[in-house]
Amino acid sequence: MTVRRTLRRLRRYVQGGLGMAIGMLAYPIAWFGWFRPRDKLAAAVGDLLLVGFYGASSASPSARLLARQARRGQVGAVFFVDQNIGTAEEIAGLLRLFRSGASQPLLAIDHEGGIVQRLTAAHGFTPLPAARDIAATMSPAEARSLYAQAGRELAALGFHINLGPVLDVDEPTNPAIGVFGRAYSTDPEHIAAYAQAFIEGFASAGILCAAKHFPGHGRAVSDSHDGAADISATWTEAELDPFARVLASNHAPPMVMTGHLRLDPVAPDGRPATVSAPIVTGLLRERLRYQGVVVTDDLDMGAVSHIMGREDAIVQAIAAGSDLLMVKNLFGYDPLMPQRAVSWVRTAIARGVLSEEQVMAAAERVRAIRRQALASSRSE
Template sequence: MNGYSTFTNALRDGGRFLIIGLPGAHLSQDQIQIIREIQPSGFIFFSRNLENPLSFRNLLEQLRSLVEHEPIFAIDQEGGRVSRLKAFGSEPPGAKELGEKADLDLLREHGELTGKLLRLFGLNFDLAPVLDMDTSEREHNSLKGRSFAPEPQDVSRFAKAFIEGLKSQGILCCGKHFPGYSFAQCDPHLELPQSFKSKKELESFEWIPFRALQNFCDSFMIAHIRNFNLDPQGLPATLSSRTISIIRQEWHFTQLLVSDDIDMGAIINHYSLKDTLELSLKAGIDILLLCHRFHLVREAAAILSSLPESIKEAAAQRIENFRNRLAPPLAFSLELFQAIDREIYSLREKVLGKERAKQRSIEDGKRSPVEIY
């Protein structure tokens, strides 16, 4: 029994640094047991988890009952094609569409309605906004329609308005994807992209929104992108202490750092699970997204627990600071969901016009088999 307790405690120690994806809309007994054992910091939700409004809220309540702490409930609700909750509701306007309208009031309204919707389901962490720029490479790098504008100053203004609306409802945000996918010429869901820009070039363009909003963002997401000018070893940013030290030591950013999904092709095609987890935490990532390989969560927790406490201590404290700011869920009602959904569709009409609003976005046919975010 003591041996089992020691093993379980080790898994829980490692589970602190994980946000995990679930295979479907309902939990099996095996999945329940694994969640109880590893006690992950949180969960991330995709369309595969969204059967209908009531069952989704019930899933979150069940997960809440399985962990002994306030869980981080994360989702990608950017607007446009990356809007998970459009699975059973209206699709909000996308970042590019809102940026073209250039109306800060509409951007705040988008953030506010997003926040209301997330709180209603018990979600507390939106992996948005995208701080990358709209560039000619967008057809290849998964950012199509997801960026507010081509100019960093506009991205900063528009993203700030969205964040203000989101946070007015108590939802924490995540600026993504540092050091930038803007000019990536391949999709990191499929393969590891590379940036050839110097640090000075990045500071003068791609990093402007991150610097401008670092005191407004509750977290930053670190990208799977290689840049030999930032890390001569060629490690992707998520695994690179040299790259992450820019945020921590030079910018003095003290909030949460989240990895992009470590199940993406950019990582799994080149690095083992053990190397990915160890390098990421050592580099300064606080919490890792393991979105699509639920069967590996026990192994991941065990690997993370084996790392020296000196490496885990600062990350654990930042996670706890973040957790202390999570908003509690609102009382759920289907009528309230329908009312918010109508407001979202009304916003869609304001931004797109009545005819365009009727047409939902279509995912790029060349996208990865896993869901884009």
Template structure:
């Protein structure tokens, strides 16, 4: 029996077992909760503020709508302001603790701390300096990489983060790529070096209870344009080697999640960008490589998605593609009501038959299993 059918069988069995436990009346969270709660766990949201209050939409998002995760930033792009969520280590530690205190189900608390140019925790605000992937890959010294990876993992864990959207495993096929190669986010143009470097980061993250997230599947390294600003078509530049880090790391015993890429690649799917493609996210990542961990979308408010697809269509396609957590960072555009909108859409998609409740339960199960692996719940 091939991996494709084994994965499908395992997913079916897990959902059946969850439904059985629910019908036997077991206490939550082991039994399936209501559909709205499961949908809430599938949403990660960003907000503006150094602290939370009763009137903050993130308080409502967590307590009323059961949002499963929060992503924090140091810069508020919609307001062109350096005042967002991260001001100092003591302030940030308290903010994360307060956010966790709101939720019945412990939250994924995420950040983009790659090192180098993409570092939300900056030395100017009292955080350690973390080197870029390009710098570490250029050295290609495992001891140096482990030193910086260990420091990063310890810093994140001490502050209360349990998800880091790193390491980047994009292959540096285009050094002039404006959002990868040109700003030092790729370890190397060699898949072997990328896997070696990323493995060290994942090992250190695992040891500190931080979930590392590989990005951007199935590869953003060859692009010539920025998916923050519009659709990046990599059809003519993408190479099969860009899949090697995912294949290699899935075969390891390391714990990690994956983030999708907002790129269009007609060689892999002639109709849909990767985040919305079942052919790519399920057909390649889950069935071909056997990956069954949590799959995060890249920010669904980026222009590559928002300018081409409506909210309802993009959510339907992403979830059907295999995405478990849809990320709405509120840092391209700001919508304080995006969480209730998204949850209402997911629920209505199930009610009309576009999505099945079993599909939602599948993602909920992956999310809860990952939170157990991180020690957030028993």
């Protein structure tokens, strides 16, 4: 782990602790569900929210509230980051907490391999090499077998979604992707072959995957954790090729994740891809004809939070064509965020920024994969 990454992680822990302390002031209102909207639009907005939490055990107040909000239908999906990973027993306890109600949220985690593998041998999981090492040492068929084993392990624990694979081109100097070996190759055909092995392997165990980071993070020279990664001068059409190949295959991923990537030739307003209609709707939906779920990268990351607040980020992501909105809700912890999101969307509809049809269509795409995921988990 680099010194920069260690310092960034330490800073996040401190920010998370402070944010949690401040957010607890509104906790009783959120816990008892006061002022909670209960109509069709509110239910749809809840299905669009993929929310994180603070803590690594089922005793965490943040986790307990989020589980309660999921049972009420205020939040449709939950994601785990490294800050949520404790012992095997603590992880199992958290998963029981989130799966305890009649209305269960989708449960997501990053399980790429290499440095981005939250569940490790210490938790009883098969170690996965980084993507670059997989491509250098295994055939796609061998990789598929390994990923299928990892998928069975995730499914047995209770997860539904793996936020991978990476379809970015491999540029070793890239500070977020290349330096950690997270990309398979520079060759679009090879990238697509190994990404397909990843998707099919996990799918064989009932785990849904999200291909990332559209429209291509590989040649960025900055890290989107800190600010929007400007790929305007380095990105080429060739970076769409791996996505085009995988999306046109017989086993297209049910989700594509957009990155916080600025691409001025396509989106001259300078907005990152996660909140950009020319990129999400124009490139992904219209040009590549993708009809599945578009999931944003974390809207609380610096790339977005430095230029807009949560309200604008959520509204603009939906307006851009996104469906599943990832909000870590950690550094500026807000127990009432799901309720506020409903209000923000209502206001945007009243102002003509969004339409109710747009929101309902996004919710239906998410509900389709939810039905698929929960049916697979019940058959395990």
